[in-house]
Amino acid sequence: MAAAFMELRMDQLPTDPLLHILSYLDFRDLMHCSFVSRRLNELSKHNPLWKSQCCKHWLLTDDDRLQSGVSWFCLFKQYYTDLGRYIQYYAVLKRAWEQLKSFLQQRCPRMIASLKEGTTEVELNDIEAQIGCKLPDDYRCSYRIHNGQKLVIPGLMGSMSLSNHYRSEVLLDVETAAGGFQQRKGMRRCLPLTFCFHTGLSQYMALEPAEGRQMFESFYPCPDQTAQDPSAIDMFITGSCFLEWFTTYVHNVVTGEYPIIRDQIFRYVHDKSCVATTGDITVSVSTSFLPELSSVHPPHFFFTYRIRIEMSSSASPEAACQLDSRYWKITTSDGNVEEVQGPGVVGEFPVMTPGKVHEYASCTTFSTSSEYMEGHYTFHRLASKEEVFHVAIPRFHMVCPPFREPVVRTQKALASYTPRFDDHDDDGEYCDGDGDDFDDLRGINMAALEGAWCPRHI
Structure with missing residues (x-):
């Protein structure tokens, strides 16, 4: 048996054992080996070695190679010549785009038609010259795959609808984004990523670490309603870099996190x-x-919630019932508790029968950045109105994204602040008098994205 096992293992080895060793190397090391000796130069161009590199870095298939009519080694060189600067991002972003398109083809096919073909290196370089600022490589890489979306509704980056409010964010193509590049005080060096026709809302990406922003982070701008200075713009942070921002969104879509x-x-x-x-x-x-x-100043945080009520399909027909009223217990992060009750839900009194689903959306606002709600519905049986019972509503939390205040306000606050001996709380941090630490200004410390070095030539 041992002899048979050894024979099997030997059969699995390549004709030259060196090829087995080379199969563990990345493309950079393979190319370095090609300069060591003539023998290694020959082996390092072994076609199966480059098939794995093409699959790993460019997500290419056998059909792709057959259509190209060249070897795996030559195919890798072609892609590297065109997209080499993005090799650390390409596979992740390409896979995200393919997953998103596959999902949309089944669920939202009209969005597929709104996607634009990828832009070129020359066009991206021209955009950088136009705005006088460098675009991050992960952004450029994504736009080489798809140059955003046509200006149509619905927007690729998500929608929200209430009775009198609608938002749908389009992923801007790079040319339109460049037209909205900001140079005004408070938003200097910020490039729009999305745009909503109905609200005028955009998410932006900071191309430089100016005015309190971290380089390459994405955010929603939020003007300070209490300040006279128009440059006092707060920021709701949505991502630390384009790669994180986009791939997190795609993950939430394709996994069903977003309905x-x-x-x-x-x-x-x-x-x-x-x-x-x-x-x-x-x-x-x-x-x-x-x-x-929503706004940070004054503190006004707006949330919407969607509730799904479902009666089991295996329930008895006699279990049919109707919703009469609702009761809420609302607790804010500062400990305040409010109780609310009223008839129906958003003016409706849904009847529940076996297999029936009723969904509705409502909204609420708070002056604290986090809070939770819980409660119950009151139902009566259709067969006997005297039979009244409660149905529990689970506790659900509402937490706004991290936010950061602008440098202009922070500098003024620090300049006018004089520490007192009693300005400490139990953990030793300075306090601002309302129980919140200075360290809890909802800001986040995000490191700038740095591209890894890679060879320029193959």
Whole structure:
């Protein structure tokens, strides 16, 4: 048996054992080996070695190689010549785009038609010359794959709809984004990533670490409603770099974290533990923060929540019931508790029968950046109105994104502040008098994205 095992293992080895060793090397090391000796130069061009490199870095298939009509080695060189500067990002972004398109083809096919073909290196270089600022390589890489989206609705980057409010964010192509590049005080060196026709809302990416922003982070600008200085713009942070911002969004879409409603992507977030079952009825909740209706100064944080009420299909027909009223217990992060009750839900009194699902959306505002709600519905049986019972609504939390205040306000606050001996709380940090540490200004410390070195030539 041992002899048979050894024979099998020997059969699995390549004809030259050196090839087995080379198969563990990355493309850079393979190329370095080619300069060592004539023998290694020959072996380092072995076609199967470059097939694995093409699959790993460029996500190429056998069909791609057959269509190209060249060897795997030559195919790798072709892609590297064109996209080599993006090799650390390309596979991740290409895979994200393919997953997103595959998902949209099944669920939101009209969005596929709105995607634009990738731009070129020359066009990206021209945009940099136009705005006088360098674009990060992960952004450039993504736009080589798809140059954003046509200016149509619905937007690729998600929608939100309430009774009198609608938002749908388009992923801007690089030319349109360059036209909105900001040089005004408070938004200097910021490039728009998205745009909503209905609200005028955009997410921006900071191309330089100016005015309190971290380099390459994405954010929603939020003007200070209490300041006379127009450059006092707060920021709701949405990502530390383009790669994180885009791939996180795609993950939430393709995994079903964001629901598809009326052929659009809605950016509701559902906590899988936020489900409660009472008898035959299950209630689940998802939430969303609306930056376009929120502000840091004054503190006004707007949330919408979507509730799904479902009666089990296995329930008895006699279990049919109707919702009469709702009760809420609302707790803010500063400990305040409010209780609210009223008839129906958003003016409706849904009847629940076996297999029936009822969904509705509502909204709320808070002066604190986080809070949670819980409560119950009151139902009566259709067969007997005297039979009244409660159905639990699970506790669900609403937390706004991290936010940062502008340098102009922070500098003024520090200049006018004089520490007192009693300005400490229990953990030793200086306090501002309302119980919040200076270290808890909702800011985040994000390191600038640095591209890894890679060879310029193959």
